[in-house]
Amino acid sequence: MAERFFTIGMAGHIDHGKTSLTKALTNIDTDRLKEEKERNISIELRYAPLKLNEDFEVSIIDVPGHERFIRQMVAGVADINSSYL
Ligand SMILES: Nc1nc2c(ncn2[C@@H]2O[C@H](COP(=O)(O)OP(=O)(O)OP(=O)(O)O)[C@@H](O)[C@H]2O)c(=O)[nH]1
Ligand SMILES: [Mg+2]
Numbered sequence: 111m112a113e114r115f116f117t118i119g120m121a122g123h124i125d126h127g128k129t130s131l132t133k134a135l136t137n138i139d140t141d142r143l144k145e146e147k148e149r150n151i152s153i154e155l156r157y158a159p160l161k162l163n164e165d166f167e168v169s170i171i172d173v174p175g176h177e178r179f180i181r182q183m184v185a186g187v188a189d190i191n192s193s194y195l
Contacts, residue, residue: 112167119187124175128152132172136160140172153179155186 120128129141129152140156141147152174160168173186 112161113165114167116166116168117190118168118170119190120170120172121183121187122175124151124177126175128175129172132158132170136170151176153182155182 120132122128129139132138132140136158138158140158141150141152142156143153146153152172155171155173158170158172160170162168171186171190173183174180175183
């Protein structure tokens with residue numbers, strides 16, 4: 111089991127490549143809904159694990175950027191520990 115865990119909140123402006131960056135890092139497509147595919151937009155928050163080595167794991171939270179889905183965005187980022195900021 112890894113000894114160090116980090117969380118990355120992939121939050122930001124709509125269409126700025128959050129989901130693309132998540133996919134590039136983890137090979138996980140966090141836009142899985144049919145509507146997300148059709149509109150090329152994130153609607154739900156999703157998690158993508160990234161195990162870097164035996165001791166070091168990252169959990170990426172990819173959240174929507176469109177203001178209409180701000181509740182999903184807040185739900186995703188609200189629990190991120192900000193004490194290191
Ligand atoms: N040219 C260019 N296009 C990019 C880049 N990153 C993403 N895109 C394109 O921009 C579009 C939106 O990318 P997404 O990764 O879905 O953007 P997002 O920030 O997750 O969008 P929302 O979750 O809807 O806020 C897609 O068509 C991507 O192919 C980049 O670095 N360069
Ligand atoms: Mg997205």
